[in-house]
Amino acid sequence: MTHEGVTRRDFVATASGAAVAGLLPGRAGAAGRRRYAIVGTGVRGIGMWGRPLVEKYGDVLEFVGLCDVNPLRVAYAKKAMGADCPTFTSLDEMLDQAKPELLMVTTVDATHEGCIVKALERGVDVLTEKPMVIDETQCQSILDAEKRTGRKIGVTFNYRYAPKHRKIKEILQSGEIGKITSVDFSWYLDTSHGADYFRRWHRLREKSGSLWVHKSTHHFDLVNWWLDADPVEVSAFGSLQNYGKRGPFRHTHCRPCPHKTQCSFYWDITKRPSDVALYVDCEKADGYLRDGCVFKEDVNIPDTMNAVVRYSNEVTMSYSVNTFMPVEGYRLAFNGTKGRLEVRDYERQPWPAPEETEMHVIKNFGERTKVEIPKAEGGHGGGDDVLRDLIFRNISLPEYMRLPGSRAGAMSCLTGIAARKSMDSDRPAKIADLVKL
Numbered sequence: 001m002t003h004e005g006v007t008r009r010d011f012v013a014t015a016s017g018a019a020v021a022g023l024l025p026g027r028a029g030a031a032g033r034r035r036y037a038i039v040g041t042g043v044r045g046i047g048m049w050g051r052p053l054v055e056k057y058g059d060v061l062e063f064v065g066l067c068d069v070n071p072l073r074v075a076y077a078k079k080a081m082g083a084d085c086p087t088f089t090s091l092d093e094m095l096d097q098a099k100p101e102l103l104m105v106t107t108v109d110a111t112h113e114g115c116i117v118k119a120l121e122r123g124v125d126v127l128t129e130k131p132m133v134i135d136e137t138q139c140q141s142i143l144d145a146e147k148r149t150g151r152k153i154g155v156t157f158n159y160r161y162a163p164k165h166r167k168i169k170e171i172l173q174s175g176e177i178g179k180i181t182s183v184d185f186s187w188y189l190d191t192s193h194g195a196d197y198f199r200r201w202h203r204l205r206e207k208s209g210s211l212w213v214h215k216s217t218h219h220f221d222l223v224n225w226w227l228d229a230d231p232v233e234v235s236a237f238g239s240l241q242n243y244g245k246r247g248p249f250r251h252t253h254c255r256p257c258p259h260k261t262q263c264s265f266y267w268d269i270t271k272r273p274s275d276v277a278l279y280v281d282c283e284k285a286d287g288y289l290r291d292g293c294v295f296k297e298d299v300n301i302p303d304t305m306n307a308v309v310r311y312s313n314e315v316t317m318s319y320s321v322n323t324f325m326p327v328e329g330y331r332l333a334f335n336g337t338k339g340r341l342e343v344r345d346y347e348r349q350p351w352p353a354p355e356e357t358e359m360h361v362i363k364n365f366g367e368r369t370k371v372e373i374p375k376a377e378g379g380h381g382g383g384d385d386v387l388r389d390l391i392f393r394n395i396s397l398p399e400y401m402r403l404p405g406s407r408a409g410a411m412s413c414l415t416g417i418a419a420r421k422s423m424d425s426d427r428p429a430k431i432a433d434l435v436k437l
């Protein structure tokens with residue numbers, strides 16, 4: 001038994017890398033194709049799991065339904081994807097009438113759980129975008145539903161599939177820097193991408209679980225996977241320093257704002273026709289303002305976050321997220337008994353970075369060696385295409401690159417949920433107190 005009451009065998013049996021086998025290819029649909037539907041037809045549903053699949057995977061997938069609570073958005077999405085299938089505003093109706101075999105969940109984070117459980121209960125396998133859940137009650141509900149129904153959940157952690165992240169996994173697995181003892185991980189969101197979270201539904205904890213969950217789930221999943229370990233305990237701090245009520249002035253959204261000429265965060269949504277079609281033209285159905293003011297009083301998530309995480313294999317991590325930086329990217333280091341792996345990722349900065357990712361292995365009493373990283377093409381550091389091919393074409397990848405399942409989805413979210421609890425309570429929070437696995 002570990003001190004948290006979770007056996008090592010539990011960890012191993014359902015390790016962070018626990019993968020989903022058999023989600024695809026599965027039972028054959030019409031003409032041997034899998035019956036596929038999407039719930040939540042916003043930018044991610046269309047751009048990652050809609051249009052590219054209509055264009056490139058028609059031989060293995062049959063689109064049978066698209067669903068969104070906003071009738072205008074789902075109508076636009078169908079056109080934008082080029083899909084030829086019915087649209088719905090009720091998930092129950094889509095599941096009952098369109099009878100998908102596989103449902104992709106790309107709704108607002110807080111609603112993933114409801115959609116996932118409904119699908120599982122009808123015998124439908126599920127792919128879900130991160131974060132799988134936003135709190136521990138939702139997490140328990142999904143884990144229980146998966147066990148009860150015997151259906152499968154795959155969580156689309158695209159970051160794992162970026163060549164640079166795979167390279168890190170391979171170096172750590174090789175033992176080159178010895179046993180890992182600690183991790184330093186600082187993530188920087190800039191005044192463009194970082195600010196965008198505070199314009200959208202993400203600024204509300206009840207919708208996104210805060211960036212501890214919405215954003216950090218990516219980072220926590222990577223670390224769980226890299227270390228092949230589970231988080232055990234989290235101590236965290238967070239505060240709102242720049243956005244929301246900390247701003248100098250505010251309005252509802254950017255378009256009619258009287259402060260637009262003074263505001264560095266002014267953003268003109270009308271510049272991109274696809275944003276107008278997807279959001280502005282659909283406002284009359286649900287009142288959602290995609291260009292919301294970053295200084296709105298209702299922002300209830302921190303913009304500055306620090307945590308220390310302790311893992312099941314004695315590793316500790318110092319982690320931070322800052323959301324209004326002049327740079328976008330991260331600094332990451334693994335400290336081991338034989339040396340250190342150092343990574344600096346430059347996604348955007350006001351100077352020309354020599355390369356997107358700098359990676360070095362530095363040996364104790366030895367030398368520094370530059371790590372060459374295979375060139376990445378496409379979205380999210382090259383991960384998106386590999387992930388789609390893995391899921392829909394079943395391409396051959398090593399065991400550690402298989403599609404993560406609900407266990408990984410849970411563990412990454414629970415790290416953020418524990419951080420949020422620790423921040424709120426000023427006390428460390430234990431993962432084992434949150435759900436029964």
Ligand SMILES: NC(=O)c1ccc[n+]([C@@H]2O[C@H](COP(=O)([O-])OP(=O)(O)OC[C@H]3O[C@@H](n4cnc5c(N)ncnc54)[C@H](O)[C@@H]3O)[C@@H](O)[C@H]2O)c1
Nearest residue numbers: 040041042043044045068069070106107108109111129130
């Ligand atoms: N893996 C990644 O890198 C990545 C990138 C972007 C977004 N995402 C995830 O994708 C999801 C969607 O994000 P987005 O940027 O497309 O947001 P979005 O706001 O563009 O779209 C969300 C859509 O869900 C709809 N919706 C909300 N509740 C619903 C419900 N109960 N039933 C049906 N539809 C509902 C909304 O009307 C909207 O059209 C989020 O969970 C987000 O975390 C992941």
